[in-house]
Amino acid sequence: MKRWVVALLITASLVDISVTIADESPRSETANSESHANLVHWIRIPAGTYRRGFASNDRNENRFHFDHPYSNRQNFKFEKPAHQVEISHAFEIAETEITVAQFREFVTATGxxxxxxxxxxxxxxxxxxxDYVDRFQTASEITWRKPGFEQSDRCPVVAVSWNDAQAFCRWxxxxxxxxxxxxxxxxxxxxxxxxxxxxxxxxxxxxDAYRFANVADGALETAYPNTTRYARAVNLNADQGDGHVFTAPVKTFEANSWGLYDMHGNVWxxxxxxxAEDTYDRYLRDISRRDRADFVLKDPLFEEKTDLHQYGDWRVLRGGAWTCTPAVTRASNRTFAEKSGASVYxxxxxxxxVAPATSRKDAS
Incomplete structure (x- = not known):
């Protein structure tokens, strides 16, 4: 089980989306404090409706693989069926991943x-x-303070669990x-x-990932040959790609259209x-195929325990990392890890x- 999860994470579409956005544009805000954590730059995301997941037909899958000839073959089963989702409230999301400096401030303040x-x-x-999978092993010396490679204060914090992230959010x-x-x-x-x-x-x-994302590339392959053999981008020469072996400082690459950085790559x-591998099926199982095109799922948050949860409390990860081919960092890709687990990616x-706040409680 453990080896399989590790392999899925490190190797982990044409998506037919229609997006309807409320009459409100994303904008950046900064909290009024001199501390690192309170200097989080927030991007306000408007309420709206979009089509989530991977469009489930052979033509789309074949086109994706044709356009990614140097990447390991992808499996889209966790991303189907695609469906309409409504985000009913505007919210603010951090412009970047939480950094080493921001996490250190939390640790210093709370112990x-x-x-x-x-x-x-x-x-x-x-x-x-x-063995490629054996290159990723749990070791007592690996923590957010010493992940095994150099990081600046502006790099995303790594080796933090879901539990650790929750504690940071509460603080x-x-x-x-x-x-x-x-x-x-x-x-x-x-x-x-x-x-x-x-x-x-x-x-x-x-x-184009090299403009927007820190992915497995020539820098990683040159430093550690054969590391990208299962996570391969088109160009693997040392001077090609994004130029970063491990994590990159946040905001190194271009932002998406809403001003968010590193949504693809850098860290999961x-x-x-x-x-749940069949999360989307669970939402849609009572909706006939004829009615699915018009069905809109409102503010989904999946909290059910499945058979897999007898082995641990597995939580969703998104976005891909410095270990991943661009294909793995696609917007619809989903994977998971146990909530107490931590890794360097x-x-x-x-x-x-954003007020009015929702009444939904934290998952536990």
Missing amino acids: YQTDAERGDGALGFFPDQD LSEQQGVRCRLPTEAEWEYACRGGTQTWYSWGDQPD EWCQDRW TGFRVVRE
Whole structure:
């Protein structure tokens, strides 16, 4: 089970979307404080409706694979069936992933210890192993403070669990006097797409990832040969690609159309929802196929426990990471990890609720 989950995460479309957005444009706001955490730049995302997931027909899958000839073959079963989703309230989402500096401020203020620090460490990167999956192993020395590679204060914090992200959100809520939380995966995909109908927020071309995302590329392959053999971009020469071996400082690459950075690549991002591989089927099972085109799912947050949860409390991850081919970072892609687990390719960003606040409680 554990090996399979690791392989899925590190190797983890033409999406037929129609987007209806309220008469409100995304805008940037900054909290009024000199502290790092309160200097989160928030982008206001308007309420609206969009089509979530991967359009389920062979033509779309064949086109995706044709346009990604150097990437490992993708499986879209977790992203189907595509369906209309309404985000009924505007919300604010952090312009970037939470950084090392911002997380350090939280730890300094609270004395918090992460799951990795209190346990057996996080999943780290050990490139000397012959087997690709074995290159990612849990080790006690791997924590957010020492992930095994250099990070600046502006890099996204890694080796943090879902539990750690929740603790940060609770603290930030107290600092700002407004509820801060992880995004639902419906909010995450809506924000990532930024009103687009394409596989990525920038369009359908995987090579354009180098302008918008930190992905597995020539820099990683040159530093550690054979690391990208299952996560391969088109160009693998040292001077091609995004130029970053591991995490990149936030805002290194271009933002999407709504002003959000690193929604694709850099680190996988935790969402509130529990994981189920058939989440979308569960929502639509009582809706006839004839009626699905007109059905709109309002503010979904999946919290059910499935058979898989007897092995742990699995939570959704979105966006891909520095370990991933561009194909894996597509807007509709979904994967998961246990909520106490942490890795050097996983971080998070935060949502701040906009009045009137919803009454929905944190997932537990």
